[in-house]
Amino acid sequence: MLTTQTRSEATAARIIAAAKSLFVARNYSDVTTDMIATAAEITKGGLYHHFASKEDLYLAMMLGDFEDKRRLFEQAVAKPGTCRDRLTQLTRDYLELPHEERELTHLVRRDVNTFSGKERDSLISAYQKALPAQIETIINDGIRDEEVAACDARILAWSFVALVEVVIGQYAEVTLENTEAQLEHVLGLFFGGVSITPKGEPA
Amino acid sequence: MLTTQTRSEATAARIIAAAKSLFVARNYSDVTTDMIATAAEITKGGLYHHFASKEDLYLAMMLGDFEDKRRLFEQAVAKPGTCRDRLTQLTRDYLELPHEERELTHLVRRDVNTFSGKERDSLISAYQKALPAQIETIINDGIRDEEVAACDARILAWSFVALVEVVIGQYAEVTLENTEAQLEHVLGLFFGGVSITPKGEPA
DNA sequence: GTATTAACCGACCGGTCAGTCGGTCGGTAG
DNA sequence: CTACCGACCGACTGACCGGTCGGTTAATAC
Numbered sequence: 001m002l003t004t005q006t007r008s009e010a011t012a013a014r015i016i017a018a019a020k021s022l023f024v025a026r027n028y029s030d031v032t033t034d035m036i037a038t039a040a041e042i043t044k045g046g047l048y049h050h051f052a053s054k055e056d057l058y059l060a061m062m063l064g065d066f067e068d069k070r071r072l073f074e075q076a077v078a079k080p081g082t083c084r085d086r087l088t089q090l091t092r093d094y095l096e097l098p099h100e101e102r103e104l105t106h107l108v109r110r111d112v113n114t115f116s117g118k119e120r121d122s123l124i125s126a127y128q129k130a131l132p133a134q135i136e137t138i139i140n141d142g143i144r145d146e147e148v149a150a151c152d153a154r155i156l157a158w159s160f161v162a163l164v165e166v167v168i169g170q171y172a173e174v175t176l177e178n179t180e181a182q183l184e185h186v187l188g189l190f191f192g193g194v195s196i197t198p199k200g201e202p203a
Numbered sequence: 204m205l206t207t208q209t210r211s212e213a214t215a216a217r218i219i220a221a222a223k224s225l226f227v228a229r230n231y232s233d234v235t236t237d238m239i240a241t242a243a244e245i246t247k248g249g250l251y252h253h254f255a256s257k258e259d260l261y262l263a264m265m266l267g268d269f270e271d272k273r274r275l276f277e278q279a280v281a282k283p284g285t286c287r288d289r290l291t292q293l294t295r296d297y298l299e300l301p302h303e304e305r306e307l308t309h310l311v312r313r314d315v316n317t318f319s320g321k322e323r324d325s326l327i328s329a330y331q332k333a334l335p336a337q338i339e340t341i342i343n344d345g346i347r348d349e350e351v352a353a354c355d356a357r358i359l360a361w362s363f364v365a366l367v368e369v370v371i372g373q374y375a376e377v378t379l380e381n382t383e384a385q386l387e388h389v390l391g392l393f394f395g396g397v398s399i400t401p402k403g404e405p406a
Numbered sequence: 407g408t409a410t411t412a413a414c415c416g417a418c419c420g421g422t423c424a425g426t427c428g429g430t431c432g433g434t435a436g
Numbered sequence: 437c438t439a440c441c442g443a444c445c446g447a448c449t450g451a452c453c454g455g456t457c458g459g460t461t462a463a464t465a466c
Contacts, residue, residue: 004433004442011443026316029232032423044425046444054424109374110313113229128374148397151388158374159392162365171312171331171361185354189362193396194351207412207463214413235453247455249414257454 012050015040019061024103028058028111058111059119065104066126072097073134083142088187090138091164095179102168105131132157160190215253218243222264227306231261231314261314262322268307269329275300276337286345291390293341294367298382305371308334335360363393 018039022031033054037047051057076090094102108127112120135157142148148156167182169175176182221242225234236257240250254260279293297305311330315323338360345351351359370385372378379385 007433008443027230027232027314029230030317033425034423043445044423045427045446048425049443049445111230114233142397146399149399151397152379155369155379155388156392156397158369159366159388162369162374163362166358166361166365171365176355176358185358185362189359189396190392191396191398193392193394194345194354194359195394196349196352210463211413236455237453246415247453248416248457251455252413252415 008050011040011042011046015042015047015050015057016061016064019057020065020100020104023058023061023107023111024100028114055115055119059122062104062107062123063126065101066130068101069105069131070126070134073131077134077137083138083145083147084187084191086138086141087135087160087190088183090135091183091186092179094164095168095182106165132161135160160186163190211253214243214245214249218245218250218253218260219264219267222260223268223303223307226261226264226310226314227303231317236260258318258322262325265307265310265326266329268304269334271304272308272334273329273337276334280337280340286341286348286350287390287394289341289344290338290363290393291386293338294386294389295382297367298371298385309368335364338363363389366393 015036019031019036022036022039033044033047036057037044040047047057051060072093073090076086076093079086079089081089105127108123112123115123132154136153139148139153139156139160143150143153163186165171167176167185176185218239222234222239225238225242236247236250239260240247243250250260254263275296276293279289279296282289282292284292308330311326315326318326335357339356342351342356342359342363346353346356366389368374370379370388379388
């Protein structure tokens with residue numbers, strides 16, 4: 001029926017998908033390889049045929065996802081336009097990702113202490129360095145063009161990320177309903193703050 | 204030498220202190236009762252003399268810390284002044300807490316999925332409801348006094364919290380050196396945004 | 407002094423979980 | 437057809453960990 005290769009790839013993909021939904025829901029240590037295997041409709045032996053270890057699976061899952069996000073962010077960095085426009089574009093694309101994919105982005109901050117050595121480093125350099133660095137680039141352009149006040153761009157990038165996470169609902173059971181409302185909140189707050197000013201609508 | 208009661212209280216405090224530094228550094232599941240006992244210079248049997256279970260210890264640690272923070276926040280809520288002044292005061296007090304105490308505040312978001320039932324509920328209602336609700340109160344006053352643009356105060360409260368966490372360095376190895384620089388960043392960004400405006404210094 | 411009790415010890419138990427290994431089955435190559 | 441190999445199975449193991457329990461010491465009560 002299926003070729004061996006196709007079948008193998010499909011199984012690996014099923015394992016990754018199962019791992020995503022489980023690791024998003026619970027800490028690394030609280031997800032067992034049996035749980036992942038069962039969710040992927042395979043046995044533990046089968047899982048270990050595809051991945052050398054639990055850590056290996058976690059890293060494959062994360063670095064695969066990172067690559068997708070890196071490409072997504074790259075598009076916004078490459079585009080012309082104002083800093084605000086590019087951040088809007090990037091955020092809109094990001095908010096339209098499925099819930100699970102967005103959750104993966106901040107999994108690192110929760111689980112990173114579980115790892116050590118180069119595994120830990122690769123996670124940090126992907127999600128804590130490379131992705132925010134792309135946002136930083138856009139913000140630095142904004143500073144150069146005098147659209148944004150001069151300030152440490154890295155801190156501003158992280159501030160932006162934090163605001164996005166708030167509207168996603170990471171911080172509580174607080175969520176703005178639709179993507180446009182979320183966008184408006186983040187961009188409005190980031191660029192204009194909450195103060196009532198004579199010239200317009202903040203927040 | 205020491206009375207039994209004093210000795211007991213001191214031991215319990217030592218266990219809580221050991222638990223704090225370990226739980227801040229690693230996930231709930233990755234911290235063993237043996238590690239806590241060793242760090243508290245006691246044995247596991249001794250630990251279980253003071254606390255009924257690992258979960259019980261974790262909750263005692265968290266709810267004790269919550270009570271301290273609740274009182275700290277309460278002061279800022281009770282004070283008169285503008286919304287900005289009160290938030291400044293609260294944030295300054297908060298930033299002057301020792302690193303470990305501040306880290307405890309967002310431990311819940313990392314570990315909450317490990318618990319269930321009323322243990323989980325008590326953690327959520329403390330750190331995800333009661334504390335942000337106090338900030339929300341201050342912001343609502345700001346909206347009432349037309350100092351802050353009308354908007355869902357809960358989302359604004361969480362946005363503020365998120366910005367504070369950024370400058371604390373939760374988000375990367377990014378930290379502004381001193382408390383005043385951190386304060387300026389958070390308050391400036393929250394109230395004024397990052398845009399360059401004719402009338403002054405944002406961010 | 408004697409009895410009682412709280413604080414603490416440390417060996418132990420039962421369960422869990424990452425990882426292993428010998429084996430089966432079906433597709434593939436020659 | 438046959439030999440092979442990759443995909444997968446499932447029982448097993450060894451380490452670890454939360455929690456227990458009988459015992460020891462020292463403070464306290466009488």
